[in-house]
Amino acid sequence: MRKRQLAFLFSPMLFIAEISCSKNGDSTPPAVVPAISISDASSDRTTTGSVMHFTLSLNKTTTVPVSVDYSLTDGTAKSPTDYAAATGTITIPENQAVASFDVQIKGDPTDTRKSNLQFTVNLNNPKNATIAVSSAKGTIITENGSNFTTDNTGYTTPTNYPGYTLAWSDEFSANSLDLTSWNQETGNGTNGWGNNELEFYTSSTRNCFLSNGNLIIEARKEPTNGFNYTSSRITTENKRTFAFGRIDIRAKLPVGKGIWPALWMLGSNIGSVGWPASGETDIMELIGTYPSRVYSTMHWKATNGNHASQGSEFNLPSGDFSQQFHVYSLVWLQDTIQCLLDDQLVFRLTKSDVGAANYPFNAAQFFIFNVAVGGNWPGPPDGNTPFPQRMFVDYVRVFQH
Numbered sequence: 001m002r003k004r005q006l007a008f009l010f011s012p013m014l015f016i017a018e019i020s021c022s023k024n025g026d027s028t029p030p031a032v033v034p035a036i037s038i039s040d041a042s043s044d045r046t047t048t049g050s051v052m053h054f055t056l057s058l059n060k061t062t063t064v065p066v067s068v069d070y071s072l073t074d075g076t077a078k079s080p081t082d083y084a085a086a087t088g089t090i091t092i093p094e095n096q097a098v099a100s101f102d103v104q105i106k107g108d109p110t111d112t113r114k115s116n117l118q119f120t121v122n123l124n125n126p127k128n129a130t131i132a133v134s135s136a137k138g139t140i141i142t143e144n145g146s147n148f149t150t151d152n153t154g155y156t157t158p159t160n161y162p163g164y165t166l167a168w169s170d171e172f173s174a175n176s177l178d179l180t181s182w183n184q185e186t187g188n189g190t191n192g193w194g195n196n197e198l199e200f201y202t203s204s205t206r207n208c209f210l211s212n213g214n215l216i217i218e219a220r221k222e223p224t225n226g227f228n229y230t231s232s233r234i235t236t237e238n239k240r241t242f243a244f245g246r247i248d249i250r251a252k253l254p255v256g257k258g259i260w261p262a263l264w265m266l267g268s269n270i271g272s273v274g275w276p277a278s279g280e281t282d283i284m285e286l287i288g289t290y291p292s293r294v295y296s297t298m299h300w301k302a303t304n305g306n307h308a309s310q311g312s313e314f315n316l317p318s319g320d321f322s323q324q325f326h327v328y329s330l331v332w333l334q335d336t337i338q339c340l341l342d343d344q345l346v347f348r349l350t351k352s353d354v355g356a357a358n359y360p361f362n363a364a365q366f367f368i369f370n371v372a373v374g375g376n377w378p379g380p381p382d383g384n385t386p387f388p389q390r391m392f393v394d395y396v397r398v399f400q401h
Contacts, residue, residue, distance in 0.1 A: 034058040036068055036092070037133035038123055044141045045117075049107035052083075052138050054121055056090055058097045062128065067091040069125040072103065077117035077140050082106055105140055113145035113211075143220075143388070148211045150252065150392050154325030155342040157248045157397075164399035168240055171395045172215040177208060181240050184208065185233045187225075193233075197260075198374030198381075200227040208232035214392045219259065219371045221387040229381075233370035241268045241364040245400035247330040249283065253321040254389035258381030259288030260372040261391045263328055265365040277301040279360030282311065283339055284328040287378045288385070291320035294328075296339035296347040303357045312339075312347035325394055337361050369393060 036058055043052040058066060071087045072079065079085040084104035092099040103121075117140040123131050160166065170181060177184070184203035192198065199219060201207075207218050207230050219231035253261045262285045267278030280299035287293070297311025329340040335351040351359040371391050374380045381387075 032060065032062070034060045034062050034066060034097075034129050035132035036066060036123070036126060036129045037131075038070075038121060038136040039133075040137045040139070042139040042141055043105050044144065045105060045108055045111075047107050047109050047111050050105045051102040052105055052140070053100055053102055054136060054138070055098060055100045056092065056123075058092060058129065059132065061095050061097050064094050064128050065091050066129040067127045068123050068129065068131065070101070071122050071124070072138075073120040073122060075118040075120055075137075076115070077119040077138070079119070080106070082117050082140055083119055083138070103138060108142070108145070111145045111147045112142070113148040114142050116141050116143050144206055146205070146209060146211060148209075148216060148390075150212075150214065150390075152325065152394075154250075154252065155327050156250060156325070156394075157327045157329070157343070159397070161246060161399055163401060164246060165401075167242065167245060167398045167400040169395060169397040170215075171213065172210050172393060173213050174210060176205075176210060177215070177234070181236055182234045183237055183239065185235060188227060192375060193372075195372070195375040195377065197372045198227060198258075199229040199231040199372060200224045201233040201370070202230050203232075204230075206230070208234060214394055215369070217261075217369065217371045217391045217393075219254065219373050219387065219389040221381075229373040229387075231371045231373055233368065233372075235366055235368045237266075237268070237366040239366075241366045242398050242400070243362065243364040244332050244334065245398055247283070247332065247399075248327055248395070248397045249329070250325050250327045250394040251284070252323075252325045252392040252394075253284075253286050253294075254288065254371060254391050255286065255291035255320055255322045256288040256381065256385040256389060258374050258378050258385050259286075259389050260375055260378045261286050262368070262370055262372070263393075264368050265330075266368060267360050268364045268366055275299075276307045276309075277358065277360065279363070279365065281330065281337065281361065281365060283330050284341075286321055288389075289378065291322060292316040292318075294321060294341065294346075296341075298337065298347075298349045298361065300354060300357060300360050303355070308354075308357065310347075310349055310353060314341045314344070314346045325392070332361075334362055335359070367396065 121136045217232045265281040270278035276299045282297040285295045299309045302308035331338040338348045339346045
């Protein structure tokens with residue numbers, strides 16, 4: 001009995017602390033108040049709907065529950081079209097440091113590709129805690145949608161010509177790229193494909209997909225494999241090669257500083273003779289700094305072994321090449337090759353123009369379609385260059401006698 005009395009008399013604070021810790025509930029704040037934070041979150045938009053998970057965390061655990069209220073605020077994402085508005089209270093139980101809650105994301109049956117959408121989660125009214133990070137961004141990822149529509153106005157060409165037969169075409173009306181005709185090259189090549197380009201080419205549908213009857217090559221500003229940009233480069237090498245005939249390619253082009261779309265061909269023997277001996281036929285190239293100008297150029301190996309080329313440019317009298325479709329054509333005969341834009345002659349090369357050098361343009365070539373970012377010719381993009389950049393190809397058609 002004396003021992004218990006002595007303990008009470010000489011240790012009253014110890015006794016009081018024990019009673020305080022034994023109380024149930026959160027009415028007594030912890031000795032050290034933790035700080036609560038919320039992290040950004042993202043979720044792919046689906047056709048049927050999904051949920052986005054947000055995580056709240058404490059910088060230290062505590063012996064009482066911690067709670068905080070939350071609310072949602074529109075940004076580019078709007079409620080109720082893009083997400084379900086909600087408010088509530090989140091509780092982190094005693095001796096725990098993490099809790100989470102979900103936001104309902106609305107589906108998009110059309111799976112439309114567009115810029116990502118954002119809303120904000122706000123925290124307020126904390127209990128048994130302070131707030132270290134009071135808001136978080138919720139990103140609805142819509143940039144990877146399979147559906148993208150563009151205006152179809154512009155020049156077009158017929159599906160047949162007198163004296164010609166359609167040897168091959170791709171109208172890009174399927175759901176995905178025809179890999180029996182096309183290859184998807186990946187990487188950056190040797191030294192940016194020899195041009196110090198800045199993109200990393202991928203085989204992802206993020207960069208190359210088919211929608212509404214168009215092939216779409218999309219260049220993005222995003223870090224991948226040590227590069228700051230991604231894009232696509234497709235070829236028909238070893239699958240579809242041609243010599244002579246008429247080639248029509250209907251396309252709408254991206255513009256902007258540092259953007260370099262091209263529709264071109266290389267000799268099928270490049271693997272054995274190398275470039276430029278194989279010959280290169282640039283049906284169309286555009287340097288984005290000059291959005292109303294395209295170039296047509298032929299490349300070959302000169303007699304001294306150096307690179308030789310001849311070409312010309314075409315300037316639109318008004319507007320630029322991103323506003324409408326145009327048709328880029330090649331009329332290809334023995335010893336003569338012509339580049340047309342909307343059936344107007346841009347450039348003509350004959351065997352005699354090459355002189356004593358080997359004329360490589362009587363041999364088979366394959367197609368290359370790509371959108372480069374940066375490189376020796378266009379230079380790098382700047383802060384005013386918008387991304388993503390898209391090249392649309394409506395069709396490629398090869399007619400032969």
